[in-house]
Amino acid sequence: MSRQHGRRDFLMKGSCCLMALGLGCSRQEQPVSRIVALGPPEKFAPGLTALEIERIAVLRDARGIAAVSLVCTHQVCQLTVESGSNGFLCPCHGSRFTVEGAILTGPAKQPLPWFKLQLNQRGIVEADLGSVVTSEWRLQLPV
Numbered sequence: 001m002s003r004q005h006g007r008r009d010f011l012m013k014g015s016c017c018l019m020a021l022g023l024g025c026s027r028q029e030q031p032v033s034r035i036v037a038l039g040p041p042e043k044f045a046p047g048l049t050a051l052e053i054e055r056i057a058v059l060r061d062a063r064g065i066a067a068v069s070l071v072c073t074h075q076v077c078q079l080t081v082e083s084g085s086n087g088f089l090c091p092c093h094g095s096r097f098t099v100e101g102a103i104l105t106g107p108a109k110q111p112l113p114w115f116k117l118q119l120n121q122r123g124i125v126e127a128d129l130g131s132v133v134t135s136e137w138r139l140q141l142p143v
């Protein structure tokens with residue numbers, strides 16, 4: 001074994017030991033923050049507003065605003081908002097979700113994730129797609 005090869009083995013084994021001890025940094029373990037600008041608060045009327053490009057629906061109610069994914073948890077087709085804002089329908093295989101993102105009918109087996117919202121310095125609503133919250137979470141808007 002060459003001296004350089006031995007050094008490389010030592011470094012590889014050392015980094016594996018650090019990761020095994022939880023001291024290494026693994027990209028998979030760290031939450032990935034992905035901020036998407038959705039628009040000014042006045043863009044979102046009471047009820048659901050579907051944002052096709054962002055694949056998000058914004059819910060506005062008396063408590064504030066929240067954002068739910070419009071990506072089906074079965075095979076990632078884009079959901080549509082059902083008339084009367086009764087929930088979401090997947091055109092691919094027929095999964096239906098409540099307004100809260102719970103499954104009404106499959107084949108989807110996972111509920112829809114909700115994303116944390118924030119106001120940036122210019123007063124624009126942003127969604128953090130790396131930060132999942134409950135369907136009860138709301139961003140309270142300034143009055």
Ligand code: FES
Nearest residue numbers: 072074075090093
């Ligand atoms: S992708 Fe939505 S039900 Fe299959």
